[in-house]
Amino acid sequence: MLAFGVRRETPWPSTGRSISAMTTVMSRIAQVLLPLPLPEAFDYAEPEGMDLKVGELVAVPLGPRQVSGAVVALKDAHGHNRALKSVLARHAEPALPARALEFIDWAARYAVDSPGQPLAIALRGARAPKPRPQKLLRATGLRPARMTPAREKALATADAGSFPPKALAEVAGVSTAVIKSLIQEGALEIELREIPASFPAPDPARPGPKLNPSQAAAVEALRAMLDEGGFQAALIDGVTGSGKTEVYLEAVAAVLAKDPDAQVLVLLPEIALTQAVIARFAERFGAEPGEWHSGVASPNRRRVWEAVATGRCRIVVGARSALFLPFGKLALIVVDEEHDASYKQDEGFIYHARDLAVARAKIEDAAVILASATPSLESLWNAEQGRYRWLRLKARHGQAVLPDIELIDLRQTPPEPGRWLSWPLVQAMGETFARGEQTLLFLNRRGYAPLVLCKACGERLCAPDTQSWLVEHRYSGRLVCHLTGFSMPRPERCPHCGAKDSLASIGPGVERVAEEAAQLFPEARMAVFSSDTVQHPEAARALIEQMQAGEIDILVATQAAAKGHNFPRLTLVGVVDADLSLRGGDLRAGERTYQLLAQVSGRAGRADRPGRALLQTYCPEHPVMQALMAKDRDAFIEAEMAERRAAGLPPFGRLAAVILSGPDAQALEAYARALAASAPNGEGVEVYGPADAPLGLVRGRRRKRFLVRADRTVDLQAFMSTWRARAPKPPGPIRMTVDIDPYNFL
Numbered sequence: 051m052l053a054f055g056v057r058r059e060t061p062w063p064s065t066g067r068s069i070s071a072m073t074t075v076m077s078r079i080a081q082v083l084l085p086l087p088l089p090e091a092f093d094y095a096e097p098e099g100m101d102l103k104v105g106e107l108v109a110v111p112l113g114p115r116q117v118s119g120a121v122v123a124l125k126d127a128h129g130h131n132r133a134l135k136s137v138l139a140r141h142a143e144p145a146l147p148a149r150a151l152e153f154i155d156w157a158a159r160y161a162v163d164s165p166g167q168p169l170a171i172a173l174r175g176a177r178a179p180k181p182r183p184q185k186l187l188r189a190t191g192l193r194p195a196r197m198t199p200a201r202e203k204a205l206a207t208a209d210a211g212s213f214p215p216k217a218l219a220e221v222a223g224v225s226t227a228v229i230k231s232l233i234q235e236g237a238l239e240i241e242l243r244e245i246p247a248s249f250p251a252p253d254p255a256r257p258g259p260k261l262n263p264s265q266a267a268a269v270e271a272l273r274a275m276l277d278e279g280g281f282q283a284a285l286i287d288g289v290t291g292s293g294k295t296e297v298y299l300e301a302v303a304a305v306l307a308k309d310p311d312a313q314v315l316v317l318l319p320e321i322a323l324t325q326a327v328i329a330r331f332a333e334r335f336g337a338e339p340g341e342w343h344s345g346v347a348s349p350n351r352r353r354v355w356e357a358v359a360t361g362r363c364r365i366v367v368g369a370r371s372a373l374f375l376p377f378g379k380l381a382l383i384v385v386d387e388e389h390d391a392s393y394k395q396d397e398g399f400i401y402h403a404r405d406l407a408v409a410r411a412k413i414e415d416a417a418v419i420l421a422s423a424t425p426s427l428e429s430l431w432n433a434e435q436g437r438y439r440w441l442r443l444k445a446r447h448g449q450a451v452l453p454d455i456e457l458i459d460l461r462q463t464p465p466e467p468g469r470w471l472s473w474p475l476v477q478a479m480g481e482t483f484a485r486g487e488q489t490l491l492f493l494n495r496r497g498y499a500p501l502v503l504c505k506a507c508g509e510r511l512c513a514p515d516t517q518s519w520l521v522e523h524r525y526s527g528r529l530v531c532h533l534t535g536f537s538m539p540r541p542e543r544c545p546h547c548g549a550k551d552s553l554a555s556i557g558p559g560v561e562r563v564a565e566e567a568a569q570l571f572p573e574a575r576m577a578v579f580s581s582d583t584v585q586h587p588e589a590a591r592a593l594i595e596q597m598q599a600g601e602i603d604i605l606v607a608t609q610a611a612a613k614g615h616n617f618p619r620l621t622l623v624g625v626v627d628a629d630l631s632l633r634g635g636d637l638r639a640g641e642r643t644y645q646l647l648a649q650v651s652g653r654a655g656r657a658d659r660p661g662r663a664l665l666q667t668y669c670p671e672h673p674v675m676q677a678l679m680a681k682d683r684d685a686f687i688e689a690e691m692a693e694r695r696a697a698g699l700p701p702f703g704r705l706a707a708v709i710l711s712g713p714d715a716q717a718l719e720a721y722a723r724a725l726a727a728s729a730p731n732g733e734g735v736e737v738y739g740p741a742d743a744p745l746g747l748v749r750g751r752r753r754k755r756f757l758v759r760a761d762r763t764v765d766l767q768a769f770m771s772t773w774r775a776r777a778p779k780p781p782g783p784i785r786m787t788v789d790i791d792p793y794n795f796l
């Protein structure tokens with residue numbers, strides 16, 4: 051540990067700074083991987099006496115710039131007579147462990163991308179600013195000559211403990227001027243408190259919760275698996291509310307107890323879930339775990355990154371990018387809600403965090419536990435094949451029963467024109483409200499209306515240069531493109547024909563459904579839960595607490611509220627448009643719809659209150675709807691598997707997509723044809739395309755797609771990288787992206 055302290059620190063450079071690099075006498079060559087989209091690591095001379103080690107972070111020259119990267123290999127320079135630029139300096143940050151480097155390399159090969167891309171993710175924490183000491187105020191014991199009621203209040207508050215200046219003013223209910231004057235007169239003093247580098251040690255010996263027989267059996271099986279050691283994988287497959295979290299918490303406890311240095315990573319698909327899971331860990335182990343996701347402030351990320359690298363943080367709860375943290379002794383990875391499509395990263399470095407979690411566990415010789423109430427077909431297939439231990443939790447925690455799921459056939463009982471709730475659903479809402487119980491109206495669509503159309507000229511309003519409808523948001527009064535983030539105020543006149551008051555809002559989003567529910571039940575207390583209304587984890591926590599306390603009667607929500615939360619008074623779930631995710635028709639539409647609706651329906655009813663779920667649909671005969679109503683997941687999965695097997699689709703075959711984009715339609719077309727001609731011939735591989743992408747125009751760029759299907763036995767990555775290598779270089783503005791195992795077909 052001390053070694054890091056004595057090194058001279060080199061700041062992470064900003065780009066563009068000019069430096070002079072010279073060649074020096076060298077004994078070894080350092081291969082340095084840079085966090086940039088370059089095909090490979092570069093060679094640099096190791097200056098005499100620097101004594102680098104693999105994994106260390108160094109500054110090197112790149113053209114006129116200075117950049118920082120990781121040493122991935124060191125080799126003897128004997129017989130090497132090409133002049134090389136030298137490594138400039140070593141950074142003080144901890145080195146990346148060898149297995150973390152191996153994982154970065156593996157991930158790049160898997161994604162058919164450059165290794166600098168995953169390295170950039172792995173170094174995010176190292177490049178964040180350091181946490182600064184916290185400024186706190188405490189009372190000195192001196193009393194100023196002149197006392198006022200405000201000063202009394204401030205000093206009485208400070209006597210009870212130290213506070214950050216702003217918080218002291220807020221808690222005492224006084225102005226910041228009062229606080230300032232008390233500092234000037236010596237009654238308060240500033241204390242700088244260092245943020246501790248270590249996280250408090252979790253205590254696995256604390257007593258765990260009482261487990262029901264089904265949970266206890268699963269925990270036993272997991273302990274046996276962990277005792278075997280080495281790479282192991284398990285799937286916890288348990289209906290909503292069966293207590294999966296308690297089960298994996300005990301596996302975490304076993305890992306922590308067995309080895310005092312072992313580290314654990316828990317992945318969650320959504321930031322909104324982290325607070326609840328962190329609270330569970332804090333309760334079970336008496337210490338808060340490290341938290342890692344895009345909502346965590348940079349200095350805190352830096353703290354987690356360093357503590358993980360030095361073994362001073364043993365549990366991390368985080369989003370998918372936490373997979374790239376520099377764990378030195380990773381013993382267990384838990385992937386909660388493993389079926390969730392949010393685990394797929396669609397932009398930049400494209401990867402599926404569930405698949406990479408299994409790969410990292412293999413590299414680390416660690417265990418991986420996947421958990422879900424509605425596992426993905428991929429994981430079920432692996433469980434069926436015996437590659438994963440399959441732990442089914444049947445009994446529902448607290449002896450509650452799954453809700454009754456009923457279908458409302460909208461062809462029989464359509465809502466009135468301009469309305470979205472049919473009378474059977476409205477009636478059920480009325481009964482629920484009268485009993486003092488809660489309703490969740492589910493619609494996976496943000497905003498007020500998904501489409502704004504001009505009644506005069508028929509124009510559908512789109513974002514500029516993008517083939518995507520503008521979504522009306524009435525709370526903010528804006529039209530928003532959910533794809534590009536473009537937004538504008540709702541215009542008074544049609545931007546196309548200039549007609550006044552001609553714009554009509556077509557279709558419902560959560561805001562519109564909330565408006566209708568408020569008209570139907572003016573006395574009911576309403577709230578909307580979507581990523582627009584709830585933007586921070588704290589806001590999510592506040593809304594969830596209000597719901598749990600029974601302060602909300604009707605919650606209108608997107609899938610942000612569909613997962614993991616327990617609302618004891620919620621007895622009715624109304625799904626406004628059960629067919630929504632069936633449209634679009636990609637290969638996972640049925641599976642995704644089943645998973646989503648089963649999860650949402652599972653929110654209704656707990657313990658002593660039986661629940662009901664009503665699904666509004668135009669196709670009640672669809673296998674997904676029938677399976678939900680019959681609560682027959684196995685039959686649905688079997689039918690879905692049979693279809694995929696017949697078509698050779700995942701998990702029975704493999705897919706990859708190639709997406710081309712460019713500003714000029716003709717140039718793009720020409721390149722797409724050349725790319726098609728360069729595709730290698732492979733047995734058991736079919737290349738489809740080029741075809742216009744369903745989203746044909748985004749931010750002024752035209753888009754084309756290829757789809758590659760391969761048999762399971764084919765090395766798809768090898769095929770794709772051969773193709774990439776053979777392909778003519780795309781002309782300047784044309785970009786090519788490879789997406790292994792695509793989830794998005796737009």
Ligand SMILES: [Zn+2]
Pocket residue numbers: 504505506507508509544545546547548549552
């Ligand atoms: Zn118009």
